[in-house]
Amino acid sequence: MTRTRRTAAAAALLLALPLSVVAAVPALAAPAPAASATVQASVQIELPRPTGPFAVGRQILHLIDQQRTDPWVPSAGPRQLMVSMYYPAKAGTGGPAPYMTPEAARLMLDLKVPGNTIPTETVVDTRTWSRTDATPEHGRFPLVVLSPGFTMPRTELTALAEDLTSHGYVVALVDHTYENAGTTFPDGHTTTCVMCGKFRTPEDWAGLDASRAKDVSFVLDQLTGPGRPAWRYAHLIDRSRIGMAGHSVGGAATVPTMLTDDRVRAGVNLDGTMDFAVPATGLKGKPLLMIGHPLDGPEDPSWTDAWNNLDGWKRWLTVAGSDHSTFTDVPVLTEPLGLPHPPTTTISPERGVQLTREYVTAFFDLQLKGRPQPILDGPTPQNPEITFQP
Template identity: 70%
Template sequence: MSRLRRTAAAAALLLALPLSVATAVPALAAPSPGRPAPVTVTVADAAPATTPVELPRPTGPFAVGLDVLHLVDEDRPDPWVPSAGPRQLMVSMYYPAHPGTGSPAPYMTPEAARLLLDAKVPGNHLPTEALTGTRTWARADARPQGGHYPLIVLSPGFTAPRTELTGLAEDLTSRGYVVALVDHTYENSGTTFPDGTTLPCTVCGTLHDDKAWAGLDASRAKDVSFVLDRLTDRPHPAWRYARLIDRDRIGMAGHSAGGAATVPALLTDDRIKAGADLDGSLDYAVPDSGIGGKPYLMLGRALDGPEDKSWTDAWARLDGWRRWITFHGANHLSFTDLMLFSEKFGLPTPPGSTMSAQRGVELTRAYVAAFFDLQLKGIDQPLLDGPTPANPEVTFHS
């Protein structure tokens, strides 16, 4: 089965860029049947940034607070490194906050940044500060606003740290959501824990067939359900501001493999009411019986050639509210922060990539927020009714 919406290692910084081979970086995952071959990166083509990247300003009325949680699932051994003991996850919790409280939140830890750059561009000219100096809009330990807000769980792409969806998390929070952004340990370039240990990607390069990719998606669904267990536990939730969460309004979205994981999550966890896939091949197939009538958004780039069969199969089986929307001129990273870095560093983009990083961010934010505003808040969203002259890059499939 063709899988066109996720190259073998395209979900991390610099890996979706078709550069010439000079001093090349080997991709972290080998190609498998039906998937494009991994691409390489030329170090000489990477220009150091002169100023830090600034994430686009959130568009909603709320200031953004940030807490970071370390969660341990004592009932589940780590699926990739059983000898490590129980499954451990790091989760960034974004919440509506009072303006002017808290302190500036860092984008990522220095060690995680170093591992990300070293994994993708060994010997490169990019200093760690090119990532750690990123300007975010969240404030650590900010004072929370009152009220109850829908919760959205975000899952990043395979090999990508959770920080690739920071901009989306901040924007959703500014619009009145609590957001749980999950790092899936051993599945990305590096996850830093409170003791300072940063664990690398162990599963990278080991997924060679559809069954293995589906297993990854199912494992992520278990991660998400565990996170929900700990956030909604009564009387002792894992998060100090758990009172902000409206337990009856929970959604999930993800990029690439994180988007694919929404299918098993929706099928196995009744608490999750709606799901959105951002350019991820659906390795875990939607069953003939559908997904229980739950709303589903498929948001991806326009492909040059045949459509991803996993998407056409899923579209026919979805049994609730559904939209299939594509962005012309986008590439696999246009739905994340990573294109902002690629553009800043002067790296070439894949053929057909005509959409600026800023425009990719704008469109992704707009359509993801519209989906959850409609499905979790019940607010009518004309943006989701069909094409609009304001967004000529956007196509609705039927």
């Protein structure tokens, strides 16, 4: 089998795995229910505090694309998406922002943890640093769209979304309906992962990437297009400065998005196999940052092929001791619960979040704000885990 970052995920944290992969790695079974229940019930999980000067506001949007039938469940009618909007806010305003809904949390745990006995509220009550309906700061800010990995809810990138916002970005964190464990809509119903286990070939995955690009472009239409925007604080967005980042499939989707939507000026792929290939003609000169974990075999050919074809600013970083989940909230959630991780994963959850935030923010500060970022020029003593490749 060709080594890819998707197949490498078979060694990643249990919570980050697609259902089909979980079944194939019984050695990563969850702790015995009797031993883990007491610990889990007393756990209070907290995301790392954002590092920027701005407080973080959050609002939830329900968007309906009347021009596009849902690609996975046509009988559902128009494509519907839930989006978390993060924005620089005035400190001390707004109310607590829950991590995720109870039903979405239960579905995620049931999908990812065989014999799940983890109390749902343990995940629901994860401490975030966002404030619901907080008063926005004055000004206009670059927009970054975030797309999560396949089977994972949008909340897996909350720590990254909050940190970007604290550094002066508006962030749109998108749930891709029927592609994750569960998405809860305003009427209370929660969709499930209809597409889990259905993508078999590189062509299937490329189609998924392309579908996500359409989701992202629709979100941008709703936020920045002509007419009345779907979000009440859309005036905060600087429409000339838009980027995209994502994890796994969400990172791979930056390629078709940048190829098809000229509004997206820069992209970040966090450990995603690029089945939608970068064409020989490149990405229209657009910059791409690729951050991944070390593979235990030959390098993912989709990354080497992409690297050779990129025609703009580019960096390829490898994080020593990381795994597929390092670039998300997942390790922060699972470590306090006592869930296992691969023995090759030596980086702490907090350090993984720190490095991901630091390099992603530096990239967008350079590409969307024009601020020089020496950290992107080569290895630094303060971050010995980072290798610049090739």
